Amino acid sequence: MTPDSALRSLHVKINGPVAEVQLLGPSKGNAMGPDFWTELPAVFADLGADDEVRAVVLYGSGGNFSYGLDLPAMEPVFRPLLESSGTDARLRSNFRQNIKELQDAVSSVARCGKPVIAAVDGWCIGGGVDLIAAADLRIASPVAKFSVREVKVGIVADLGSLQRLPAIIGAGATRHLALTGEDFAAPRALELGLVTELADDVVARGRELAAMIAANPPLVVQGVKQVLDHGSEAAVQAGLDYVQVWNTAFLPSRDFAEAAQAFAERRPASFTGD
Template sequence: MTGNEFDTLDVSVDDDGVATVRLANPPVNAISQEVRHELADAVDVLREDHVRVGIVTGDADVFSVGADVGLFEEAREWTTAEFRSNSRVLGRAFDGIETMEKPVMAAISGTCVGGGLELALACDVRIASPDAKLGFPEHNIGLIPGLGGCSRFVHLVGPGRAKDMIFSGELVDGDRAREIGLVERVADAPEAAAREYASDLLGQPPQALGLAKRAVNTARDTDTQTAGLVESLAQSTLLKTADHAEGVSAFRDDRDPEFTGE
């Protein structure tokens, strides 16, 4: 397993190509200015060719509380242009996770609110502990979720539920989060479950996983005709891959395929 030097994150890539980005900014994994910039660097690690699957996590008690009040107090001294510029650092990190052609999972234990939940929303699959606490309390300081907490959230839970939770600041546990579509899986040990899931994905064809992610995201974000075109083009690309040929051959030979990403 290889590691990378960060001050507020623990970032590692194991020999199989599973990368773990762990928030490590005690006591509550607040997303400070330093964390923002290091998350952007961590996304570059996830993009590396030898990385096949990413896992984003925190610790057993807190995934992340998002930005702390001190950062917002500092932000009051910024011009609006400075605020947008600083926000883009984190926004680009979230967008990078969402758009890269490989699966990225969020393993959520404990508190996951505000910008921490927005980070999880940028991931493809969220796995939460039953007693996790998820939500958007930004109204307590007169703000709204500003980096996906409105725009990504609505796609998962619908506009009514999104507005209700943002208006009220309601926090839901892992089981309720799964009921409303905010997380996809619940597990007593989310990180272990994410690693098991990642292990399963390592046996899948990487290009097919990446293009499936792109096609689904396009279907979410655009009209049916455009999404169908992307889907068709992705399929035509995959038809020419060595992994497709291997999959067909393995099916004919009644054996497990050995995908290489080619």
């Protein structure tokens, strides 16, 4: 197991058969920067391989789950492609590989052999929704707020929301949320089935659910997860592969540059379709 002292974006605590993974940032709102994308898959691979761990609770710190992708910290990933002439095949191939690595980090949660409970408080935006969609159970506090917001910053969501949410909330609701990018509150998330229950102390409730799962036969629990995932894994991966190609071709647009500039200047973006 990676020593907790070596982690910057996550805090890991193991209490008997239940592991807890807390998002730390270090950026505001637990935004997902370079450390997160390196540490998340390593942590969940370790937890999946730990025979003593039977369930995992995933939650945020500081009153929020996550603001999603840390755009300023991840700018070095996007900048070379945005500044290119559009004809550098190697640059585009590298960018596609960058997307794949981020996707694989999120998918490490889905691949973990132990059930993962996402306990959401405060904001869960963009990449945060990608992350909870990869979990097995999702619960929220009454004040939690969600948004599949990538469309508002000139990005086709490419880390799993578009592939996993239809099986969770249905295709119609997924299209509504992904095309509008609107914010929605915990009661709507419960109505849609994105979360299965609301709890005032959502982390404590996550621990209770994890303990209930951990008390069941571990091989049977893992078997339930594997059987439920069996039919969807190939379709999810095919969708992830496709959006890699789409965003490699179309992400470097004037609209994306405008979204990034508007974000930096804290103003509404004006999109032209270029």
